[in-house]
Amino acid sequence: MPAPSLYEVQRLFWESVAVQPGRDSIAPAFVRLVRGSDDSDRKTRIRVYSDAYYLRLRDVLREDFPRVAALVGPEQFDEVVKGYLEAFPSRWPSVRHLGHALSEFLRHRTDTPKCLADLAELEWARIEVFDAPDAECVTIEDFISVPAHAWPALRFSAIPAIRTLRAQYPVQRLWSGGSSLDVSAEETTLRVWRANDCRVFHAEMDERESAALTKMISGEPFATICETFADLPEAGAAQESAALLVRWIEDGIIHRIDQAV
Amino acid sequence: MIAGGRPLQILEKARELAPVVLHGVSLNIGGTDPLREDYLAELELLIQRFSPAWVSDHLCWGAVGGRFAHDLLPLPYTDEAVRHVAARICQVQDRLGRRILMENVSSYLTYSVSSMPEWVFVSAVAQEADCGILLDVNNIYVNAINHGFSPLEYLSGIPRERVGQIHLAGHSSSEDLLIDTHDHPVPTPVWRLYREAVRRFGRVSSLVEWDDQIPPFEELLAEANRAREIEGEVLNASSISL
Numbered sequence: 001m002p003a004p005s006l007y008e009v010q011r012l013f014w015e016s017v018a019v020q021p022g023r024d025s026i027a028p029a030f031v032r033l034v035r036g037s038d039d040s041d042r043k044t045r046i047r048v049y050s051d052a053y054y055l056r057l058r059d060v061l062r063e064d065f066p067r068v069a070a071l072v073g074p075e076q077f078d079e080v081v082k083g084y085l086e087a088f089p090s091r092w093p094s095v096r097h098l099g100h101a102l103s104e105f106l107r108h109r110t111d112t113p114k115c116l117a118d119l120a121e122l123e124w125a126r127i128e129v130f131d132a133p134d135a136e137c138v139t140i141e142d143f144i145s146v147p148a149h150a151w152p153a154l155r156f157s158a159i160p161a162i163r164t165l166r167a168q169y170p171v172q173r174l175w176s177g178g179s180s181l182d183v184s185a186e187e188t189t190l191r192v193w194r195a196n197d198c199r200v201f202h203a204e205m206d207e208r209e210s211a212a213l214t215k216m217i218s219g220e221p222f223a224t225i226c227e228t229f230a231d232l233p234e235a236g237a238a239q240e241s242a243a244l245l246v247r248w249i250e251d252g253i254i255h256r257i258d259q260a261v
Numbered sequence: 262m263i264a265g266g267r268p269l270q271i272l273e274k275a276r277e278l279a280p281v282v283l284h285g286v287s288l289n290i291g292g293t294d295p296l297r298e299d300y301l302a303e304l305e306l307l308i309q310r311f312s313p314a315w316v317s318d319h320l321c322w323g324a325v326g327g328r329f330a331h332d333l334l335p336l337p338y339t340d341e342a343v344r345h346v347a348a349r350i351c352q353v354q355d356r357l358g359r360r361i362l363m364e365n366v367s368s369y370l371t372y373s374v375s376s377m378p379e380w381v382f383v384s385a386v387a388q389e390a391d392c393g394i395l396l397d398v399n400n401i402y403v404n405a406i407n408h409g410f411s412p413l414e415y416l417s418g419i420p421r422e423r424v425g426q427i428h429l430a431g432h433s434s435s436e437d438l439l440i441d442t443h444d445h446p447v448p449t450p451v452w453r454l455y456r457e458a459v460r461r462f463g464r465v466s467s468l469v470e471w472d473d474q475i476p477p478f479e480e481l482l483a484e485a486n487r488a489r490e491i492e493g494e495v496l497n498a499s500s501i502s503l
Binding site for chain 2: 003004005007009010011013014017018035036042045049052089093096098131132133134160194
């Protein structure tokens with residue numbers, strides 16, 4: 001029998017250690033390819049790799065989704081990981097991307113509480129902003145030189161390290177503590193961002209802020225952003241929009257201001 | 262290989278204090294999938310930003326069919342693998358415009374199709390690709406125990422002029438195998454082998470790896486100082502004997 005090609009060796013290796021993570025699925029053809037005193041010795045050697053594959057990636061996911069892991073407990077988390085790795089094996093050279101679809105995976109499971117998918121989405125958003133590209137952010141002083149007539153046309157760019165997410169459950173409460181997954185559905189919108197000092201934050205947004213932030217991120221002028229408050233009395237609308245702008249500036253989420261020429 | 266944030270800021274600060282080297286684990290140089298252009302592009306950006314003294318990765322494979330194991334998996338030591346890996350190293354070196362170092366990895370299995378010892382494979386790849394070797398002395402020891410060969414024979418089979426760095430580390434044992442865990446002090450047999458490596462390769466940049474259960478800084482520093490002491494003892498002795 002001709003020697004298997006390099007590709008065939010690697011295909012059999014993968015099939016034996018990674019196709020069914022955390023379960024014994026050693027291909028007989030691969031056992032024959034491995035040197036050892038007997039089949040038991042060969043399988044012991046192969047299991048070093050299959051155990052390492054599953055345990056290493058489980059640890060990565062546990063580190064990236066600490067609240068999901070804590071709330072479901074170690075046994076159920078292990079089952080989630082096994083299913084997830086089978087459905088979504090890593091497709092990137094960096095293990096940093098491994099958990100990209102955990103939220104989607106949980107959303108389609110029937111044996112885990114529905115709120116877990118939202119919690120995983122929040123934890124993943126925090127990972128994404130943690131190492132998103134760097135960008136300077138504007139300060140209150142940058143606004144002082146803006147003449148009054150230029151304000152309506154003012155446009156902003158958001159920092160790259162910001163995400164917004166819409167959840168069906170109040171995930172910020174699940175994230176903050178407690179050991180119960182027993183929360184009632186309640187539509188929630190959050191923004192997640194990395195501050196100047198590299199700390200990652202998330203905050204719940206009301207409908208107005210959510211709409212205004214969407215407009216800001218998509219580059220709408222300040223006048224359009226202020227329309228979010230159009231149903232309020234004029235003084236109140238001005239006050240609310242100014243307060244929101246100050247909050248964004250203080251949180252460090254505005255990268256740049258552009259004045260229309 | 263990330264876009265921004267705290268890890269890169271820390272690396273910037275480190276770079277201000279000392280030269281850095283880039284040591285990768287994801288090149289998949291021995292894989293049969295095409296090399297990942299996105300990975301090489303990111304690596305190139307990192308090289309431009311940090312001007313590392315050298316760039317290294319591992320002589321192994323880690324992905325097949327577009328799926329990554331995030332592990333350093335062993336290659337069969339065959340002529341086919343030598344040609345395959347060497348060609349890919351050349352491709353990377355051409356892409357990055359610099360010579361890279363390839364590190365020997367720990368392994369827990371070998372293949373019945375292998376037709377040469379590991380050190381012959383490592384040397385043949387380095388020769389054919391004209392790349393450097395990052396010699397991990399702990400990995401040699403671990404493999405010597407796991408596969409039953411002489412670590413000294415391994416050392417004597419490695420071409421002196423290609424060794425650009427030496428790695429040291431601790432390991433654990435599981436059943437009858439040693440596992441390269443990087444979570445223990447460098448054990449005595451590995452220090453002994455390091456002494457032999459310094460005798461053979463002379464003054465080579467040496468690094469103690471410790472990735473898990475990291476001890477107090479003083480303990481880590483003591484390990485690095487031990488490596489300096491051994492290097493000093495060996496090199497002084499050889500200069501006296503000359």
